Amino acid sequence: MTALIEKETLIGKRVPKLDAPKKVTGAAQYIHDIELPGMLVGKIRRSERVHARIVRIDTTEAKALPGVHAVLTAADTPGVGLGHGKDNPPLKGDKVRCERDEIAAVAAETEDIAEQALKLIRVEYEDLPAVFSPAEALEDGAPIIHEQHPKNIPFTYDYHHGDVAQGEAESDVVIEDNYRLHFVTHCCMGVSGAIAQFDSEGNLTVHSQTQVPFLYKKEIAPVIAVPPEKIRVIQPVIGGAFGSKLDIYPFEPICIFLARATRRPVRVLFTREEEFLASPTRQPVELVLRSGVKSDGTLTFRNCRTLHDNGGYTSWGATTPFVIMQTISSLYRVPHCQYHTTVVYTNNPYSGSFRGFGNLQATFAVESHMDKLAEAVGMDPLAFRMHNAQQPEETTPQGMVFHTCGLSECLSITTEKSGFLAKHDANRETQAAPTRTGSAVKRGIGMASLLHVGGGAKIYRSDGCGTILKVDDHAHVTVITGSTEIGQGSETVIAQLVGEELGLPVSAITVINSDTEITPWDVGVHASRTTFIAGNSARGAARKARDKLLIAAGEKLKVDPETLDLRKGLVVRSDSGESLLELGKLIRSLHFARKAEVVMTSDYYEPPSVMQDSEFKGDVSASYAFGTQVVELEVDTGTGVIRILKVTSAHDVGKVINALSIEGQIEGGVVMGMGYAIAEHLIVKDGRMKNPSFRDYKLVTAPEIPVVDMHFIETNDPEGPVGAKGVGEAPAICTAAAIVNALYNATGVRFCELPLTPEIVLRGLKQCGGHCP
Amino acid sequence: MANVERYEAPESLPELTQILAEGPATMFAGGTDVVPQMRVGARPVRPTLININRLADLRGISESNGVVRIGGLTSVADILDCAFLKQVASVVVQAADCFASGQVRNAATLGGNICNASPAGDMIIPLLVLDAEVELASWRNACVARRRMPLCDFFTGPGKTCIEDAEVLAAVQFPVPKPHTVGRFRKFGTRPALDIAVVSVGLAGVKENGCFKDARVAFGAVAPTPIRGRNTEAALVHVELDGDRISDIAQVAEQEVSPISDVRASAWYRTHLIRELMERMLHEVHQTRD
Numbered sequence A: 001m002t003a004l005i006e007k008e009t010l011i012g013k014r015v016p017k018l019d020a021p022k023k024v025t026g027a028a029q030y031i032h033d034i035e036l037p038g039m040l041v042g043k044i045r046r047s048e049r050v051h052a053r054i055v056r057i058d059t060t061e062a063k064a065l066p067g068v069h070a071v072l073t074a075a076d077t078p079g080v081g082l083g084h085g086k087d088n089p090p091l092k093g094d095k096v097r098c099e100r101d102e103i104a105a106v107a108a109e110t111e112d113i114a115e116q117a118l119k120l121i122r123v124e125y126e127d128l129p130a131v132f133s134p135a136e137a138l139e140d141g142a143p144i145i146h147e148q149h150p151k152n153i154p155f156t157y158d159y160h161h162g163d164v165a166q167g168e169a170e171s172d173v174v175i176e177d178n179y180r181l182h183f184v185t186h187c188c189m190g191v192s193g194a195i196a197q198f199d200s201e202g203n204l205t206v207h208s209q210t211q212v213p214f215l216y217k218k219e220i221a222p223v224i225a226v227p228p229e230k231i232r233v234i235q236p237v238i239g240g241a242f243g244s245k246l247d248i249y250p251f252e253p254i255c256i257f258l259a260r261a262t263r264r265p266v267r268v269l270f271t272r273e274e275e276f277l278a279s280p281t282r283q284p285v286e287l288v289l290r291s292g293v294k295s296d297g298t299l300t301f302r303n304c305r306t307l308h309d310n311g312g313y314t315s316w317g318a319t320t321p322f323v324i325m326q327t328i329s330s331l332y333r334v335p336h337c338q339y340h341t342t343v344v345y346t347n348n349p350y351s352g353s354f355r356g357f358g359n360l361q362a363t364f365a366v367e368s369h370m371d372k373l374a375e376a377v378g379m380d381p382l383a384f385r386m387h388n389a390q391q392p393e394e395t396t397p398q399g400m401v402f403h404t405c406g407l408s409e410c411l412s413i414t415t416e417k418s419g420f421l422a423k424h425d426a427n428r429e430t431q432a433a434p435t436r437t438g439s440a441v442k443r444g445i446g447m448a449s450l451l452h453v454g455g456g457a458k459i460y461r462s463d464g465c466g467t468i469l470k471v472d473d474h475a476h477v478t479v480i481t482g483s484t485e486i487g488q489g490s491e492t493v494i495a496q497l498v499g500e501e502l503g504l505p506v507s508a509i510t511v512i513n514s515d516t517e518i519t520p521w522d523v524g525v526h527a528s529r530t531t532f533i534a535g536n537s538a539r540g541a542a543r544k545a546r547d548k549l550l551i552a553a554g555e556k557l558k559v560d561p562e563t564l565d566l567r568k569g570l571v572v573r574s575d576s577g578e579s580l581l582e583l584g585k586l587i588r589s590l591h592f593a594r595k596a597e598v599v600m601t602s603d604y605y606e607p608p609s610v611m612q613d614s615e616f617k618g619d620v621s622a623s624y625a626f627g628t629q630v631v632e633l634e635v636d637t638g639t640g641v642i643r644i645l646k647v648t649s650a651h652d653v654g655k656v657i658n659a660l661s662i663e664g665q666i667e668g669g670v671v672m673g674m675g676y677a678i679a680e681h682l683i684v685k686d687g688r689m690k691n692p693s694f695r696d697y698k699l700v701t702a703p704e705i706p707v708v709d710m711h712f713i714e715t716n717d718p719e720g721p722v723g724a725k726g727v728g729e730a731p732a733i734c735t736a737a738a739i740v741n742a743l744y745n746a747t748g749v750r751f752c753e754l755p756l757t758p759e760i761v762l763r764g765l766k767q768c769g770g771h772c773p
Numbered sequence B: 001m002a003n004v005e006r007y008e009a010p011e012s013l014p015e016l017t018q019i020l021a022e023g024p025a026t027m028f029a030g031g032t033d034v035v036p037q038m039r040v041g042a043r044p045v046r047p048t049l050i051n052i053n054r055l056a057d058l059r060g061i062s063e064s065n066g067v068v069r070i071g072g073l074t075s076v077a078d079i080l081d082c083a084f085l086k087q088v089a090s091v092v093v094q095a096a097d098c099f100a101s102g103q104v105r106n107a108a109t110l111g112g113n114i115c116n117a118s119p120a121g122d123m124i125i126p127l128l129v130l131d132a133e134v135e136l137a138s139w140r141n142a143c144v145a146r147r148r149m150p151l152c153d154f155f156t157g158p159g160k161t162c163i164e165d166a167e168v169l170a171a172v173q174f175p176v177p178k179p180h181t182v183g184r185f186r187k188f189g190t191r192p193a194l195d196i197a198v199v200s201v202g203l204a205g206v207k208e209n210g211c212f213k214d215a216r217v218a219f220g221a222v223a224p225t226p227i228r229g230r231n232t233e234a235a236l237v238h239v240e241l242d243g244d245r246i247s248d249i250a251q252v253a254e255q256e257v258s259p260i261s262d263v264r265a266s267a268w269y270r271t272h273l274i275r276e277l278m279e280r281m282l283h284e285v286h287q288t289r290d
Ligand SMILES: Cc1cc2nc3c(=O)[nH]c(=O)nc-3n(C[C@H](O)[C@H](O)[C@H](O)COP(=O)(O)OP(=O)(O)OC[C@H]3O[C@@H](n4cnc5c(N)ncnc54)[C@H](O)[C@@H]3O)c2cc1C
Pocket: B026, B027, B028, B029, B030, B031, B032, B033, B034, B035, B036, B072, B073, B098, B099, B100, B101, B104, B107, B108, B109, B110, B111, B112, B113, B114, B115, B116, B120, B121, B122, B123, B167, B168, B169, B170, B194, B195, B196, B197
């Protein structure tokens, strides 16, 4: 009597993350936990000035300290620049341009000795006039930050479609506002660090937290003068990234220089204060938005100009206009659009990539305007957005093709579930009501939507990912993927997708993803692409293995492979579910056959997207993600304190693969967006960070986290793995915009700046300017 | 902390005070202030490090002859859990409830909070309004000598007190509050947990027939030390509270403080908050039956 095996799916299930047990038990090996024999401690001496010529660096005393193995300055290095602008040499020799600048480095036996040695390095500076805002840096005669950019402008971006003059002429209402978005930073729980080690043949192994291991090899090679083929990148468990590890920052080549100089493994590990001072920030943006609408509620145009404070050097922050312009051009139907960004060097901290990549800033402005325009033409915020929302199969003037588009569904479900319209009206009634002490609390409800890439972003010639998959003699599967696990849950999703194809539970699957010597190529973790791209690649490899197994089983069982299926580790008859053969047995029989074979497949998935043309047009992603969030809040008009009560969210996720991890992704995104809006603020005064600690940099804490009511719109993307889209960044993008709209609904006061910390809110409510810290 | 040459963990007050008499030392109780400060170099490292946690005599809450005594090593968590304090001096417990987080409260001590002398120290404000005294012990003439001084005279500046190098804060004491004493503590932080007070306000006094017979008011984080609000006290006693009066008294409080601007708040905002908190506190007290 053979058992009948039902088909079971892993898709949409609540699968706990595979790496969770080792993380919660402390078994996970972070960069802190790796110990190599003979490893030295590397430490970096940073600038005390924000803009100064380095006259002399004297390392004699530091070098003489017992226990010190190397003291390096720019003179000991090739001096090749890092980063998107290649303008950031790891150690600065001629001058310093911002507070964090690296000017010398030490490798020593212990941390104490290394720290003592840093103090013994004598640096003589000659201060230069400094500049702390883009506007000042653009003035004639402003101090020049980089000689090769005498106007302090490393980049500009221009985009347009249609004719904004015509759009403006067709408008019944035109509005314009200035928005100012502030500095925040990632606050990864795991601080930055790296370990470098050379072998006797000059091969380099770097234990790096990078989220882009293959680009890392290519980009760091000229900086450290080691050819990429001699570089092996091993990633430890990464304690958070959120984009912060997309670029290479000076500490990594410095660590490598120290390892080369000492012929010993060296670890550089940041303190928490250093993590604040020397990590990238989210791009601060000054944004002017002008938009128009016809009296029937049809959007006519958007004209947007931004100033990007580039800080002292160019990292990924300078490229956020790519994403900002997408939202300006294509979040809702915009017939005419013009966009300009000037990126300006200053002596401030510099920005990198950060979840949302400019989109929080853009969405804040666009969705504030959507509310204002709706009010101006007498429509409710929902009807107005519905009227302008795109539909499936629409192509935006920027060339993005929305094969699927759940924007209208997101709008309707969030507003329906939250009772948006009734509450919105009721709150407006009480806006102007006088408040008495003790009953100073007003309620507000606000909404905002988002558009973001959901199927990768073709910013390199390939946006692909490779997978190698093998099935062993006990039907255990090893998936070797090019993509990186940075805590987002990619291992688990990949295991689910593979298990689904091969009829195996996730426990039968091991995902290998942390060693460039083993894994195939991948662009890296960014642009919410991993589930979509690495997922499709893993699926491709699994399908090939499935085909191979079914053909072999068909031969062995002398039946048509088309009639067979893989379920629960067995080969079964697909119609009846009758169990025919154990998978392990089948594989062993392949190994022991006359013409022996292993089951090992590979796949490279390249999405059908294109690179943008010179006008920034083109279908840059294989799929697009949409979402709407409705925020309900209370504001204490006596103290300015905002309490977020509830967030109702709907995201077009294509298809839920892992319900647990997508819920975590959304909750985490909402909290991050909320921190951006009301709590987090990296205070930079005259180029210096004033609050580089968790005491004064306020992350949202557990009691502040609101109820998050989550809805998933499954639009089944034809290109996505089992229909899924990327949603890594999406949930953080529109929360701040919904909060500021809710604050307006509560008080009748419109804020154009973030963060909405209590003092700033109170000043706004009292309509008094002045400076907050 | 490389420069520490000697570590001691005495178990009795005579032992501790004798070690202190030998020369400069750094004491730590919970270590929640001293350890972070030493790490960032905000506090000079002295050659002797003394762990005072083993002095069981300095821990605990008791009452005798109408005086409440809280040992210097009593943790903030112990204060929060103390039913007796909740009953006779709930203002101290209210402050403990606003203090840091569970983990920090378990380690942090009352003596540490007072001796760290932060203008924002949360436990100091309720003790000021209860007219507390500190008891300082040292080794003199071959035995433990004790002196007392009013808490309101103890602080001399941010992080500075009248304590001498050879002294330890053995206890804090205050008279058992009289019947009908009302006590309130309000802390304003920008978030509900793990925050340093932007400002704080404490109030205690005997309230009968809607009127304060006596009152003590204290403010945190508005001056170089925690301060008593003498003008506010004077405006508050023997006054029948109503909406207008409350707003007048809050205005006195606002005029009495002269805070600074720093990364946490501007002087303007702190001043505004003092008024707002005072007003809310008085409304709430007014509405509560005596
Ligand atoms: C995460 C965090 C959150 C915090 N939140 C708050 C908060 O909400 N409110 C608040 O007020 N504080 C807060 N603090 C500060 C700190 O926890 C308190 O000040 C605490 O009461 C200090 O007590 P301790 O026993 O840890 O002191 P320690 O760090 O051990 O000592 C502090 C100082 O007092 C001296 N000292 C200690 N005990 C004695 C004694 N018996 N006699 C003489 N000198 C002594 C030490 O030598 C040292 O100079 C926080 C700290 C942290 C790290």
